Amino acid sequence: MNMHIVALGAVLIVASTLGGCRTAQDNVRDLRSTQEREMTVGNVQREIKKGMSGAQVAEALGSPNIVTRDENEKTTWVYDKIATEASYSNSQNSLFLFLYGSSNQSGASSTTQKTLTVVIRFDGNDKVESFSYHSSKF
Numbered sequence: 314m315n316m317h318i319v320a321l322g323a324v325l326i327v328a329s330t331l332g333g334c335r336t337a338q339d340n341v342r343d344l345r346s347t348q349e350r351e352m353t354v355g356n357v358q359r360e361i362k363k364g365m366s367g368a369q370v371a372e373a374l375g376s377p378n379i380v381t382r383d384e385n386e387k388t389t390w391v392y393d394k395i396a397t398e399a400s401y402s403n404s405q406n407s408l409f410l411f412l413y414g415s416s417n418q419s420g421a422s423s424t425t426q427k428t429l430t431v432v433i434r435f436d437g438n439d440k441v442e443s444f445s446y447h448s449s450k451f
Contacts, residue, residue: 361441363441364441387436390435
């Protein structure tokens with residue numbers, strides 16, 4: 314009977330120790346990917362070309378945030394993206410033996426903000442005439 318209690322205690326100790334051993338990287342992998350929706354300077358450089366139609370631009374980058382038309386009937390699309398990335402890591406080690414317990418916690422966090430503004434100008438035939446972009450990270 315004593316061997317069963319000792320074995321059960323050992324299993325509980327191992328299970329409680331391993332159950333809290335997830336890293337921040339493990340948690341990030343569990344999140345759904347946002348890569349498909351992410352607009353980057355590389356995407357703009359690779360996808361947008363002079364002479365493209367508005368439909369092709371919308372397929373490549375999605376809907377613009379702002380659409381304007383000037384006095385010459387030329388259209389301008391503006392994509393203004395802001396992203397905040399927050400990361401945190403928290404670890405906790407604990408060991409509980411019947412009436413005695415010990416615990417240790419530590420953690421860290423960081424926040425990064427990125428902005429990307431893309432301006433696409435169309436000619437009188439609604440084809441891309443020019444485009445520019447500005448990116449920052451802080």
